[in-house]
Amino acid sequence: MADFDYDLFVIGGGSGGVRAARVAAATGARVALAEDSRMGGTCVIRGCVPKKLMVFASAYREGFADARAYGWDVTEGDFDWARFSGTLNAELDRLEGVYRKLLQGSKVEIFDLRARLADPHTVALSDGRSVTAKHILVATGGHPVRPDLPNAHLGMVSDDIFHMARLPRSILIVGGGYIACEFACILNGLGVEVTQFYRGAQILRGFDDEARGLIADMMQERGVALHLGTNIVEMAAATADHMDLPTEERMGAPADAPPAATSGATSGPIWVKGSNGLEGVYDAVLFATGRAPNTRDMGLEEAGVQIGRRGEIVVDQYSQTSVPSVYAIGDVTNRVNLTPVAIREGMAFVETVFRGNLTPVDHELIPSAVFTQPEFGTVGLSEEEAREREPVEIYCTSFRPMQSAFAGRPDRVLMKLVVSKATRRVLGCHIVAPQAGEMIQLAGIAVKMGATKEDFDRTVAVHPTMAEELVTMKSPVRTA
Template sequence: MSEFDYDLFVIGGGSGGVRAARVAAATGAKVALAEYNRMGGTCVIRGCVPKKLMVFASSYREGFSDARAYGWDVKDGEFHWDVFRDHLNTELDRLEQVYRNLLDGSGVEVFDSRAVLKDAHNVQFANGVTKSAKHILVATGGHPVKPDMPNAHLGIVSDDIFNLPELPRSLLIVGGGYIACEFACIMAGLGVKVTQFYRGAQILRGFDDEARGLIAEMMREQGIELHTGTNIVEMKPADAQNPEDAVPTQSDAAMGADVKQMQALNTDVKGAGEGPIWVKSTNGREGVFDYVLFATGRSPNTTDMGLEEIGVEIGRRGEVVVDAYSQTAVPSVYAIGDVTNRVNLTPVAIREGMAFVETVFKGNPTPVDHDLIPSAIFTQPEYGTIGMTEEDAREQEEIEVYCTSFRPMQTAFAGKPGRVLMKLVVSKANRKILGCHIVAPNAGEMIQLAGIAVKMGATKEDFDRTVAVHPTMSEEIVTMRDPIRTA
């Protein structure tokens, strides 16, 4: 009989934790998992899945006018937020049950409770019950945070957007990352008047300059009031007479961060901003908005989990520090996913979970491969990317850049101004594709397939030898013969 209750105890029921638990159980290990919120984690419940469904919902608005251009006798429809929201919640309930069924079918014991680490082999639930395990896997993910400024409590975060009691007439989004830009496009597509502030010179910092420039241009074409080099100076309830009348907010650290943030999920968020909010910005403008959405960053869920107390190293941003095999400074404790703040993407967390099982339960030490990960930003149009940006690549070696931008057939026929971008960054030395960047409808679908070639080490000549599929947007990725510049 084992000296431990379980071979593996997983803390966190998101995509990475659930996958690791199921695969470990398939090896014959005795596995348990604790999750105190909803099974499925950020991606399924308050991230990728509901966001993508909102992207689909918002895209129909343009579809009405496109259909008329193609000869269909259709009228602009009216979007009913309550109908969509209720249907969305039903779908999320279904998906959560799917996750529970998968765990049950795999023989994983599930505890609907918060769990913290007591020592290297013991976890404790909220009711004081303790369970032991030979290995502990921390997969608690992360949460969005609000800036440390007066009256930040009046704003909402991305987790809240799916549960708004009604669709706002006006929305201010603060931030310039992919979450901010995705929701700007979504809400504008649903008919909301969207304003976006970003303190930097251009949105989507860290991505290819040419691609993010086109996305910013297209967002403005959609009617989004995008203000770069801009931030909030002051915010208060619109009916407050003086800034001093409003109650200042505490910082995230002072509030206890993770737990209090997460406990507020999936609730009616009207209380986050009773009535409209008055905002003054650094560019001197003043405005009143129904809601202010802060999309200014996320933090790992590591607060009050007992990690540092047992010797697990916590990094500067609150992340669990791990090695290439996802092992912490405490040999029996591992961590995967957003809580490690390596590459915060759902498929990466799943891969990390699989590598963990290979290493610990299959005797096959497997480091996590974080190189050349394809990803997509679901703005409208989408942005699919893999590899280096032009800016990063030219800092490392001599390159050639192949790029084209054009109006695609479908929208050009409808008289729309939108353009797409296809771009390859190529090494002069070995001709390998160092980076591929696509800004276009369904770019996420395209980059998944292009990513296979890039991951395999394809050269520009490999792309050139590939016969184009005509007529498609993506054919341009294999028909660009001459570089537009070298660096």
């Protein structure tokens, strides 16, 4: 290894890259890491963390009404975006500092520079220097994709949301995946008039049909104007003629609405015509229409690294690319694009390469959550996926939870188990409810261990809770 400057060079300072660098350094390896943006990557800086803080902020609007229903004498004030975003940015600065201290404490050398492959063992830095490494780990993540549409530059992408100077009074969100739905709920909760276009028949494609149907219903109940089977036909900067549209046709900001100053989008109202014939003028448009791996201009293909049709780095079960010295983890591989998965992939890489213990990455039965309102927690197979594989029994219940029912809200929750008829194993668990993310983490342990429906049945319920329904459903609602 002495023939190289480093034993490991990591390109990318997100959660996966930082964890891999630190764990590798703990083995005694000489490690360096390059990041040309902020340390912490998508999750910490422009994804999971700021988004979840926005979820918390947006939930207080209903909380005020609920408090009054429970006897508290409280008044609802206005949301101060500037105050919140200032605190948010201070928290992100703090977390970035934590990441840097962790790397420094692990004796990982940091390069605040862009890095690309020059050859299988050489990394070229943007300041003109080159360094060599026995192993190179690419963990550059992904980026939001702007659609190929005339005047698409007028709209924002998810990275821009956190840099808005002020909240728009109205917004059109284009997309039906978890990012689109989460921000629709967040902004609606913060008082923004939200319209959502999705070209598909139902939001959250790929998730359990019954669960995503309930979420769509609840989003509309809370005030999100959801238009399914709809896409943008035209968009342009709004003119005086657009402002004269009848109110019922505009679906957007009033004529006197101030422009929403945003980063990454042209300031000022935007006129949009949908494929359903409706026209609207909005303070802002957010495209949440997918993400792509950060592989462009990385020198990967020139070095011999195979790139897939979606721009992802192709890797084997050990995260090794077609070039033996180059590995890749996280969203840049487009396997399971979740932060905890990237971290697990980084740790498996270190175990394989630096500890000599061949460790394939386990992508089976990964619990996850969608932070809509209500939340959606899921692990394992959807009902639709399970039915295609084997005969199953479906245990499901939907009801009004005690807390919101007392407050007079129409919210409903859903608890669902997908069970194999042959083995009795719980193949999937799906929860739509407040704090579903917290519940699915624990349910995920049972499903991962191979728990049967009878194991759930033997577990005593915690009463009164929403989650007790997971262990009290005795008869299947249907079989397939």
